[in-house]
Amino acid sequence: MVADKVAVTSKKAGTKNTFVWESDGQNGFDISESEQLEDIGTSIKLFLRKDAKDYLDSFKIKSLVKKYSDHITVPINVKDNDNEAEQANSAQALWTRSSSSIKNEEYSEFYKSNFGAFDDPYLHIHNKTEGAIDFTNLLFIPKTAPFDLYEPERKTRLSLYINRVFISKDIDGLIPTWLRFVQGILDTTSLDLNVSRELVQNSPVLKKIAKSITKRVLSELKKKLKKDEIEYDAFWSQFGKVIKEGLYEDYENRDKIIEIIRVFSNKENKLITMQDYLDNMSEGQDAIYYLTADTLKQAQSSPHLEGFKSKEVDVLLMTDPIDAFWMSQMAQFNEKKFVSISRDKYDLSEVGPKETQKNKKSKAAKGTIELIKSHLEEMVADVVESSSLVDSPVRLVAGDGGLDFNLERILKAQNPDYEGTKKVLSRVLFEQARILDGEMPSDAQKFSEDLITVSLSD
Structure with a gap:
């Protein structure tokens, strides 16, 4: 408050009496008759405190009018020390x-x-x-x-x-x-x-x-x-990362948000929509395959893609940090489930062109696998034969129930207390499962705090 007292003097059209409303903002208000106004209208007087004299400056008053009442459709005039009036607002919206x-x-x-x-x-x-x-x-x-x-x-x-x-x-x-x-x-x-x-x-x-x-x-x-997809892609390059935050934290609008995002198609070598991906799925394909990575170049050279390339099956390459988070939360799009090719189990035998010959496990291969497993038993959970490799000898995948590799790497980089963050993420995953099942979070406040911790920790 800048005034010790406010006095509002008003005279209504068609009446002879003038009334004054006064208040100090502490002890209610008083109303009394007055003869201060001869003409109809209203006068408001502020009796400023001693430490608020800067509000007598016409420039200060004009700036306040401009900020708060610029779009009031009635002109507001401010008089300077020479009693010259100047309109302080644009009076239009x-x-x-x-x-x-x-x-x-x-x-x-x-x-x-x-x-x-x-x-x-x-x-x-x-x-x-x-x-x-x-x-x-x-x-x-x-x-x-x-x-x-x-x-x-x-x-x-x-x-x-x-x-x-x-x-x-x-x-x-x-x-x-x-x-x-x-x-x-x-x-x-x-x-x-x-x-x-x-x-x-x-x-x-x-x-x-x-x-x-x-x-x-x-x-x-x-x-x-x-x-105009070209014009939209220019917009997406500026704001796509921010919009994808909504896929992670805005469950109510998630289905609408995913309709406007752009994702990179490994097969088409360009940005497409999720619906474009569905429209061009290979014969027998029942899932949306994706791979998260730090850069597009890193993703395109990944051995995880080899089996998909040979079968002409498209994979979405996700290279924004937020992708690892929201992709782990989205169960499906238009009844097609999301499958991480670096984590989830998948079978391409019935997808795309049929193979003329089926690779058979050899005793030599089995022996090699057992040998590698014995040497790496303290470093990996298991070593298995893969049918999705073409040129590369080996690929590393997350174990059953494990985090996406890129997501785990991001969490470690963002937070030295990774184990603590891992616990928070576990709670977030649990509450997300409740929401997907039609339930409310068990503790809405805690759920909100956990979301902020996971998405903004640095």
């Missing part, structure tokens, strides 16, 4: 206009002037929702990633307005953190101006609005993908 009346150039200019951008946005989303909850959103998706996109705080970038009055640009829950690159404005008449920040963040109204906005963004991105 672009988002209140019909989208059909706004040119793309106007959207771009608004985006640049309000969000510090130098280029046009990749996409703008402007719509008004009316019903039980009324709100308007004007959202912008940039072409290039901001410098702080991967900050640990993962702050979102939407500004909340209530009746065109700015409330905050740091409201948790207004949009998921995996959409933190989305910039823009949400203006609603379904929230009260005089409620606390905490009540706003926990409001059921805000949660419903957030769900609606998330669905809208996913829908518009899907349209952009279908319209």
Whole structure:
């Protein structure tokens, strides 16, 4: 509070009496008659505290008006020391206009002037929702990633307005953190101006609005993908890693998110969609095969791919660190299960072109396997013959129930206390299994903390 007392003097049209409402913010308020106003209208006076005299500065006042009331449709004038009045707000809100009346150039200019951008946005989303909850959103998706996109705080970038009055640009829950690159404005008449920040963040109204906005963004991105894959791939190169965070932590929207992701096809040697992979599966194939690695070059030279190449079976090459996490959580896509070719057991005998000759185990091979096993018994769980190798003599796979190799490597690199992280991950896997089975997490708060620990530990 900057004032010791506030006095509101008001005279209603068609009346002779003037009333004054006064309060010090501590002991209620008083209402009395006054003759201070001869004309109709309202006067608000703040009696500033001694340590708040900087609020008498006209520049300070103008900056506050610009920040919080720039889009109020009534002009707000501020008088300087010479009693000269200057309008401090623009007195217009672009988002209140019909989208059909706004040119793309106007959207771009608004985006640049309000969000510090130098280029046009990749996409703008402007719509008004009316019903039980009324709100308007004007959202912008940039072409290039901001410098702080991967900050640990993962702050979102939407500004909340209530009746065109700015409330905050740091409201948790207004949009998921995996959409933190989305910039823009949400203006609603379904929230009260005089409620606390905490009540706003926990409001059921805000949660419903957030769900609606998330669905809208996913829908518009899907349209952009279908319209122009080349342009979408440029967008994906900037924000794909962030969007894939949603596959790991946003169970409710996971099925929609996976429809808009791009994955690298080893067979096609380019980015494709998950649906593209399903549409081009080999004869007899009943699973989506994938391989995680640090780099695309490393993945393409992996001996794990040899059997798939010889059978002309496609494998998705996943090289972002987040891939190892979400792929371990996704059970299937469109009823086709995900299979890690470096961990899970699989049988390619009935997939793709049929082999003319079937390799037979020889006594020599069996003896060699037993010999290797005896030398490595303290280093590996087992040594077995593989039918998926073509040129390489050997490949290393995770044991039954073991973590994907790349996931385990990432966990070790991120956290010296790897065993502790392993326990956390075990709890996350258990709770994910409960969710997939239609149950709620046994401890929602702990589950949330564990998710943050696993995804953000460094």
